[in-house]
Amino acid sequence: MEFSSKLIESAVNNFSKLPGIGQKTALRLVLHLLKQEEDLTQDLSKALVDMRLNIKYCKKCHNISDDEICNICGNPVRDQSIICLVEDTRDVLAIENTSQYNGLYHVLGGIISPIEGIGPDDLTIDSLLSRVSSKESEVKEIILGLSSTMEGDTTAFYITKKVKPFGIKTSTIARGIPIGGELEYADEITLGRSIITRTAYDIED
Amino acid sequence: MEFSSKLIESAVNNFSKLPGIGQKTALRLVLHLLKQEEDLTQDLSKALVDMRLNIKYCKKCHNISDDEICNICGNPVRDQSIICLVEDTRDVLAIENTSQYNGLYHVLGGIISPIEGIGPDDLTIDSLLSRVSSKESEVKEIILGLSSTMEGDTTAFYITKKVKPFGIKTSTIARGIPIGGELEYADEITLGRSIITRTAYDIED
Numbered sequence: 001m002e003f004s005s006k007l008i009e010s011a012v013n014n015f016s017k018l019p020g021i022g023q024k025t026a027l028r029l030v031l032h033l034l035k036q037e038e039d040l041t042q043d044l045s046k047a048l049v050d051m052r053l054n055i056k057y058c059k060k061c062h063n064i065s066d067d068e069i070c071n072i073c074g075n076p077v078r079d080q081s082i083i084c085l086v087e088d089t090r091d092v093l094a095i096e097n098t099s100q101y102n103g104l105y106h107v108l109g110g111i112i113s114p115i116e117g118i119g120p121d122d123l124t125i126d127s128l129l130s131r132v133s134s135k136e137s138e139v140k141e142i143i144l145g146l147s148s149t150m151e152g153d154t155t156a157f158y159i160t161k162k163v164k165p166f167g168i169k170t171s172t173i174a175r176g177i178p179i180g181g182e183l184e185y186a187d188e189i190t191l192g193r194s195i196i197t198r199t200a201y202d203i204e205d
Numbered sequence: 206m207e208f209s210s211k212l213i214e215s216a217v218n219n220f221s222k223l224p225g226i227g228q229k230t231a232l233r234l235v236l237h238l239l240k241q242e243e244d245l246t247q248d249l250s251k252a253l254v255d256m257r258l259n260i261k262y263c264k265k266c267h268n269i270s271d272d273e274i275c276n277i278c279g280n281p282v283r284d285q286s287i288i289c290l291v292e293d294t295r296d297v298l299a300i301e302n303t304s305q306y307n308g309l310y311h312v313l314g315g316i317i318s319p320i321e322g323i324g325p326d327d328l329t330i331d332s333l334l335s336r337v338s339s340k341e342s343e344v345k346e347i348i349l350g351l352s353s354t355m356e357g358d359t360t361a362f363y364i365t366k367k368v369k370p371f372g373i374k375t376s377t378i379a380r381g382i383p384i385g386g387e388l389e390y391a392d393e394i395t396l397g398r399s400i401i402t403r404t405a406y407d408i409e410d
Binding site: 046071093 | 256
């Protein structure tokens with residue numbers, strides 16, 4: 001696309017470096033900013049640069065945080081005996097939004113993937129091990145909240161082997177038919193596994 | 206959505222003020238920026254603020270421009286006798302990208318719409334009239350490149366009436382079946398009009 005203005009061109013080109021934003025969408029966003037007050041653009045720019053330059057990663061769980069220790073690790077009300085291991089920050093947000101979990105997290109920063117050249121040393125596994133092996137550790141269980149892919153399974157296997165010597169139980173989040181999902185549309189592997197790992201169904205008398 | 210970081214929250218909230226970007230998309234964009242070099246975020250922010258603060262509108266045609274006169278109005282090769290009247294900058298870009306037009310433009314900045322409270326005075330119609338009535342004007346024709354809606358037709362009618370005293374011909378862009386479109390899927394009004402306004406079909410001998 002050709003623009004009559006270098007300023008527009010530069011703004012569009014920078015916007016379209018973001019995932020899922022092509023040149024047409026970028027142009028729509030840029031023209032929207034032009035129609036609005038200057039403050040909107042300045043606030044957006046400031047918030048992005050502030051965020052990028054000042055964000056910290058929690059020293060304990062490696063989740064993004066405004067301080068050295070994130071407000072999940074620093075919350076004494078949360079269950080200190082259980083850690084949910086996840087791939088990235090988005091997973092933490094997703095689990096937090098369910099309001100079903102009151103333990104701690106550990107953000108791996110990725111997943112073991114030989115194809116992409118990501119090995120155990122590229123992740124925060126050492127930090128996890130020193131976290132669970134320290135004297136003041138109360139951790140009894142690690143929930144493996146990883147993707148159900150070959151890479152996820154490899155990572156789960158590797159970590160389970162590493163934490164076993166510390167007497168820590170590992171579990172994985174349940175795989176099965178999603179709530180509201182219909183059996184006939186489920187794939188065979190999920191359906192097969194959901195029968196094998198069925199859970200007891202109780203009715204109170 | 207709840208975020209563990211105020212910085213992330215602020216960036217997401219600012220991003221999601223843009224059209225078509227919800228909180229989930231905004232979070233995806235923000236986390237993408239976090240994974241990339243700081244330069245990407247700083248370049249984007251700088252380009253947006255630069256654009257917003259320094260953009261000018263061409264004094265002749267009101268198109269967005271880096272200078273007082275845009276590079277279309279300032280280009281002596283372009284046909285000075287014809288002006289294409291459009292609603293906004295995006296229309297200029299769309300027509301420019303066809304490479305089928307070599308005249309000038311005039312950006313109205315909107316369209317007459319009593320419902321939205323936009324009257325002729327809110328648009329650049331006065332500027333168009335002084336442009337075509339000036340002594341050095343070479344304009345002979347105005348192409349009405351407006352939307353085919355009631356508001357577009359109203360605006361076209363109003364402007365045609367206004368420029369007639371200056372002996373200027375107006376035309377509208379052709380309405381009809383899109384290239385590659387199939388007759389059976391065309392709506393009745395478009396198809397009906399495309400028969401009435403049919404064009405001569407010549408084959409060279």
